[in-house]
Amino acid sequence: MSYRLPSLNGLRAFEAAGRHLSFKRAAEELSVTPGAVSQQVKHLETTLGVPLFHRLHRSLVLTGFGETLLPTVSDAFERLSAASDAVARTLETRALRLGVSPRLAADPEALLAAVAGGGRAPDFIRVSRTDEVADLLNGSLDALLRPGPGPYPGLHAEHVALNDAFAPHREASLVVWPGLARCRELLKVKALLGRG
Structure with a gap:
């Protein structure tokens, strides 16, 4: 089975921006520029064909589509992280x-x-x-x-x-x-x- 998915970077940018309601804080978390986060989210919105944020002066507000998508995307990243962590536990890590x-x-x-x-x-x-x-x-x-x-x-x-x-x-x-x-x-x- 193949999966039809949007860009993983776009989803990561959206999820971080949605949690923080800020492109700037999402950019700090992801170690990229706010402009890069904004562009990745814009590309995701174009791919999906719906707006995910209302862009207000110095703030973001999730649209209804964004509110619907955010919990599922956050859960998916949590589950991917947990699965990766379970595998990585067998690898030696440094303190x-x-x-x-x-x-x-x-x-x-x-x-x-x-x-x-x-x-x-x-x-x-x-x-x-x-x-x-x-x-x-x-x-x-x-x-x-x-x-x-x-x-x-x-x-x-x-x-x-x-x-x-x-x-x-x-x-x-x-x-x-x-x-x-x-x-x-x-x-x-x-x-x-x-x-x-």
Whole structure:
């Protein structure tokens, strides 16, 4: 059986723009320009023959067609990701290199060990004590946990409600390159850091 599908890049651009209701934020997530996201969505709309967004001044609103399509496309990407993840679990991966701001934890490795409950930090994380975005930019880190919302131009920053072990801090930003925003190790880190 063959499948008649529109462009995968167009669907990815639409799904990200639909979640964020922003070409700019979708572009940051996908590591492309907002113009590229807009063009991919426009091509998808042409292929489907229907508008997916109302383009307003500085904002997007899903049309009825977009509202119908978005949950199915999001679910399809989640399922593809889960299937790929199941296969990839058999492959060896390297630990996520996480920098933790000294303002959040004096000894981040001991703190993560306590949060994990195993006497040491989990194997999927290599922790270092740093507050330098430059360490992320130069490739010596995969992710950086910092207090405050940013801004972090060109990077993906996600708000994290921190586990009580980080007291008195309750919130931080987990900053990564956009391509790593949904990697398996990062999702595990977010689950470990966050409040249940």
